[in-house]
Amino acid sequence: MPEGMIGQGIGASPVRVDGRAKVTGAAHYASDMAVPNPAWAFLVTSAIARGRVTAIDETEARRVPGVLDILHHGNMRGEVQEAGFFAGGGYAGSSLRPLEDDRVHHDGEIVAVVLAESYETAREAAYRLQVRYAEEQPSAGFDTEGAEARDAKDAVQGHEDAEVGDADAAFAAAPVKIEAAYETPTQHHNPIELFTTTASWENGRLTILEGSQYVHGLRNGVAKQLGLDPSLVRVESPFIGGAFGSRGSLTQRTALIAVAARRLNRPVKLVATRDQGFTIATYRAETRQRVKLAANPDGTLVAFVHEGTEVSSRPDPYKVAGTQTTARMYACPNIRTKVTILHADRNTPGFMRSPPEVPYMFGLESAMDELAHALGMDPIELRRVNDSTHESVKGLPWTSRGLMRCFDAGAEAFGWKDRTPQPRSMRDGDWLVGYGCASTIYPTHLGAATARVTLTPDGRARVQTAAHEIGTGTYTVVAQAAAEGLGLPLEKVLVEMGSSELPPSPVSGGSNVTASVCAVVMKACEEIRARIAAAAGQGPLQGRDPATLRLAEGSLRAPDGAAEPLTEAMARASNGAIEVYAENIPHGLPEGALKSLYQGKPALGAGLEGKDRVMAAFGAEFVEVRVHSRTAETRVARILGAFAAGRIVNPRTARSQLMGGLIWGIGSALHEATEMDRKRxxxxxxxxxxxxxxxxxxxxxxxxxVLEEEDKATPLGIKGLGELGNVGTNAAIANAVFHATGKRIRTLPIRIESLL
Amino acid sequence: MRPFAYERVPDPAAAQRAVPVGSSSAAAPVPTMVLAGGTTLLDLMKLDVLRPERLLDIRPLESRLGAIRLDGQGLRLGALARMAQVADDVEVRREFPVLAESLALAASAQLRNMATLGGNVLQRTRCSYYRDVSYAACNKRNPGSGCAALDGYNRLHAVLGTSEHCIASYPGDFAQALMALDAVVEIEGPQGGRSMPFAELHRAPGDRPDIETTLRPGELITAFQVPAGPWAKRSRYVKVRDRQSYAFAAASAAVALDLDGDRVRGVRIALGGVATRPWRATDAEAALAGQRLDEASAMRAAEVAFRDARTHGENDDKPELGRRTLVRALLEAQRMEIA
Known part of the structure; x- marks a missing residue:
């Protein structure tokens, strides 16, 4: 029996139900889906970051045979209305309206869309389009003139800085302390699937084919932009070739392509180029942080100050604000955090895998290592003495916290005891060797979700929910939940997702989907079970309490072992199929969560925002680096992560997520940075x-x-782990580099010149 | 990409008739260009940087120009030999390790399978301002328009051989190895065949960064001759880069050493990732000649090699990295066990 067939419910490791389709090309991504006779769009993006478009000369471009039309601000007719910035209650990643006027707000802003009979023709004509600008001196953000700083508490709705005790006084009086500044760069998601959109109209109804992490958000956002009733907009996104946050919010391109298709009265297809992907979607904001950390000689923290400044666009206050996590990480009586938004001539940043935690946990976990060194203490022991059952800002309990179990299991497996504490004390030939570790955390976000589950008389189930397969294995885990709930083998479960025509599911962000969607699917399955069980009175299960009857192994079963085949049991309850539409609002989310969901607004909650408790997944990461003693290249030799993330729905896909996170973390620490020409x-x-x-x-x-962990407070005991793996890696690597070289690198990525 | 005519060329004479080949000619758009592996040219056409109206595909000449031949005089590498083919050649690896190393450490396996040696030595700079036509100022792409890199992002830009008109670095690896082995380049052109020292193939930008080589219009590189010599076996290519594979050199050094015990009988040094063209460090060679090779003498030579380095802000650390890379290459070559 192939490994994948052993066990198929929650906790089993079946192979991905869509794996074969993906590797054979049978899985169609949005841009693979055929539309009849499409026209092709090619974007023209701005060559300046701030100023005005003074002229667009179409002559040469129009001369290219096959060019159909060119959209630009001069010929838009107010077709696209504002969708609003998502954090202000809207739908879009930026509040800018596409091609609204002649203003250029950031590098690579869309200034024209060339439409033609073929991709090649559109591209050639785009190259021949002459766009002239009046350039103004832009501000790139840090280190440049003209950026505007605003306190996040004023700029961002709902943002709160933490203030517990008197951190500055406690810091001043503390016996052991460190104070340091950290910097994290602009980063881009760069999913392998490029940003594509196909739009077509039929009888006033719009169909959008686009890789999306939130089809209901996209539908409602585009409907608002185009002044349509949302029911007239359909979004299809059956598979997504990587997203990492970049496809969570509406971008400008979608409405433009829809307008183009309406004008041409034929489908229009856009495949933006890789470099355009850097400026037409979002990115991880650059941050600069200051951390003060003070302790008693025994390592117990007495003060923690974490201040961060984050670059955003002129119009939108996107906040990273990982201080909400760092302030809660360890026991500490005096805490002060502050976030400042720096508005500059940039496009609006957005979510990128573990958005708040990746930059800010780099600051905290580097500082913890610095403090451990100052104390002469093992960095794991410093975390141990400051471990806590409650978070430190409001004193709320963690529903479970596996941090130190992860450190202990990880240290054992990694061989942490072989580390000689003195920096620069380990060597292998020309290479300096260093061990480092760091904590990792990711809040357990949850969202309201809906699903329809249909059990047909042949004993097969169909699950419909507008969740998204962003590469994580969602089709598989949702099928596992239904297989578990209905007692069916996996191959009898069909999952339909990725369409706005399906019952809404939350945005595939914040690592919430497995917990949120499996919970509502299980709720629907439970209702089906209850209906079948209630009708069991006349059959072989006569006399059993319906509440004790379970669906398992293709039958309805009583605790005493009596059973009736599922198809026969369900025939008592229904002459045909049994269909249940379920809605679920997880504990801790507001009443309005379902309403927001139906409106396509992102509405995640729980995590660290609970009123009565906080929940998160934890882990510990260990790294061995090699740094060349002469030329200073840093290479990771080994990496190990130990994680506690509640109940694991599918250990196979979970491992893949965590492994991918660690690899992502290596890139973040050593390689990834979007470089700016700061002058321009x-x-x-x-x-x-x-x-x-x-x-x-x-x-x-x-x-x-992956450690076993039981958390009774979260739905099904599940904690999301998609964004857990890459949170601690930056600091673990930086800490290992310090151990190898004696040099503390506080700016990412750690490069050769950092260590010369 | 703009429309272009495509032709496959049956013989070099036909290629010559198709002048100007013009990889180094000044006028833009270049009407005709030679296509071999296409790993640089097609990229730059898609980016609208190069706009040939006609491509002459010379891959049909591979049987004639793709051979690797080794004899007592040395090595002859056909210009259409693939990078992977030479990197994997057992004799090249044994007799001229710096050549094989420089090729194996370049690009990715896929690119090495496609790219030819002749095209490789002519590959264009990775300067972002050259490769992105939305930047108006680039003297290399658009003569007289200025250089955005001077006050722009220049972490990877050159510190040697720069001018006030261009600081773009030469991106390749193999050229440094050829240079360190005193290779000769064979050329065929409208006026017949000629050859010249490989060191004379590339030119520094000066006031004409758009003219990158000394090839005349219509000329085609057909082969590289690498003379045999006592230094060839003790030769090494050290490439320092931001990740372990598939990255351009932050700094590299090709060295070939002829040692008499600890003493340097002869040394050849070429530097990559730091200069506007493949860079022979002759003064550093002279500083080492006759000396005992050790950490101190290697560092003195490295000081000499970067004596004239000019930095532009974000590449301020490059001379130091270049020095360390050269020292590492010299000491690693010294430690090589030669059969």
Missing amino acids: ARYVNDNIAEYLIPVNADVPKLDVL
Whole structure:
């Protein structure tokens, strides 16, 4: 029996139900879906970051045979209305309206859309389109004139800085302390699937084919932009070739392509280029942080100050604000955090895998290592003495917290005891060797969700929910939940997702989907079970309490072992299929969560925002680095992560997520940075030859340990782990580099010149 | 990409008739260009940087120009030999390790399978301002328009051989190895065949960064001759880069050493990732000649090699990295066990 067939419910490790389709090409991504006779769009993006478009000369472009039309601000007719910035209650990643006027707000803003009979023709004509600008001096953000700083508590609705005790006084009086500044760069998601959109109209109804992490958000956002009733907009996104946050919010391109298709009265297809992907979607905001950390000689923290400044666009206050996590990480009586937004001539940043935690946990976990060194204490022991059952800002209990179990299991497996504490004390030939570790955390976000589950008389189930397969294995885990709930083998469960025509599911962000969607699917399955059980009175299960009857192994079963085949049991309850539409609002979410969901608004909650408790997944990451003693290249030799993330729905896909997170973390620590020409506020390495991510040769021996953890407070005991793996890696690597070289690098990525 | 005519060329004479080949000619758009592996040219056409109206595909000449031949005089590498083919050649690896190493450490396996040696030595800079036509200022792409890199993002830009008109670095690896082995380049052109030292193939930008080589219009590189010599076996290519594979050199050094015990009888040094063209460090060679090779003498030579380095802000650390890379290459070559 193939390994994948052993056990198929929650906790089993079946192979991905869509795996074969993906590797054979049978799985169709949005841009693979055929539309009849499409016209092709090619974007023209701005060559300046701030100023005005003074002229667009179409003559040469129009002369290219096959050109159909060129959209630009001069010929838009107010077709696209504002969708609103998502954080202000809207739908879009930016509040800018596409092609609204002649203003240029950031590098690579869409200034024209060329439409033609073929991709090649559209591209050639785009190259021949003459766009002239009046350039104004832009601000790139840090280190440049003209950026505007605002306190996040004023700029961002609902943002709260933490203030517990008197952190500054406690810091001043503390016997052992460190104070340091950390910097994290602009980063881009660069999913392998490019940003594509296909739009077509039929009888006033719009169909959008686009890779999306939130089809209901996209539908409602586009409907608002185009003044349509949302029911007239359909979004299809059956598979997504990587997203990492970049496809969570509506971008400008979608409405433009819809307008183009309406004008041409034929489908229009856009495949944006890789470099355009750097400026037409979102990215991880650059941050600069200051951390003060003070302790008693025994290591117990007495003061923690964490201040961060984050670059955003002129119009939108996107906040990273990982201080909400760092302030809660360890026991500490005096805490002060502050976030400042720096508005500059940039496009609006957005969510990128573990958005708040990746930059800010780099600051905290580096500082913890610095403090451990100052104390002469093992960094794991420093975390142990400051471990806590309650978070430190409001004193709320963690529903479970596996941090130190992860450190202990990880340290054992990694061989942490072989580390000689003195920096620069381990060596292998020309290479300096260092061990480092760091904590990792990701809040357990949850969202309201809906699903329809249909059990047909042949004993097969169909699950419908507008969740998204972003590469994580969602089709598989949702099928597992239904297989568990209905007692069916996996192959009898069909899952339909990725369409706005299906019952709404939350945005595939914040690592919430497995917990949120499996919970509502299980709720629907439970209702089906209850209906079948209630009708069991006349059959072989006569006399049993319906509440004790379970669906398992293709039958309805009583505790005493009596059973009736499912198809026969269900025939008592229904003459045909049994269909249940379920809605679920997880504990801790507001009443309005379902309403927001139906409106396509992102509405995640729980995590660290609970009123009575906080929940998160934890882990510990261990790294061995090699730094060349002469030329200072840093290479990771080994990496190990130990994680506690509640009940694991599918250990196979969970391991894959965590492994991918650790590899992502290697890239974040050592390679990834979107480089700016700060004078011109433009990106320069906007391709994946020069925007470096780890190649196979950079990925060393890698181990993932997943610890058992029971958390009765979360739905089904599940904690999301998609964004857990890459949170601690930046600091673990920086800490290992310090141990190898004696040099503390506080600016990411850690490069050769950092260590010369 | 703009429309272009495509032709496959049956013989070099036909290629010559198709002048100007013009990889180094000044006028843009270049009407005709030679296509071999296409790993640089097609990229730059898609980016609208190069706009040939006609491509002459010379891959049909591979049987004639793709051979690797080794004899007592040395090595002859056909210009259409693939990078992977030479990197994997057992004799090249044994007799001229710096050549094989420089090729094996370049690009990715897929690119090495496609790219030819002749095209490789002519590959264009990775300067972002050259490769992105939305930047108006680039003297290399658009003569007289200025250089955005001077006050822009220049972490990877050159510190040697720069001018006030261009600081773009030469991106390749193999050229440094050829240079360190005193290779000769064979050329065929409208006026017949000629050859010249490989060191004379590339030119520094000066006031004409758009003219990158000394090739005349219509000329085609057909082969590289690498003379045999006592230094060839003790030769090494050290490439320092931001990730373990598939990255351009932050700094590299090709060295070939002829040692008499600890003493340097002869040394050849070429530097990559730091200069506007493949860079022979002759003064550093002279500083080492006759000396005992050790950490101190290697560092003195490295000081000499970067004596004239000019930095532009974000590449301020490059001379130091270049020095360390050269020292590492010299000491690693010294430690090589030669059969």
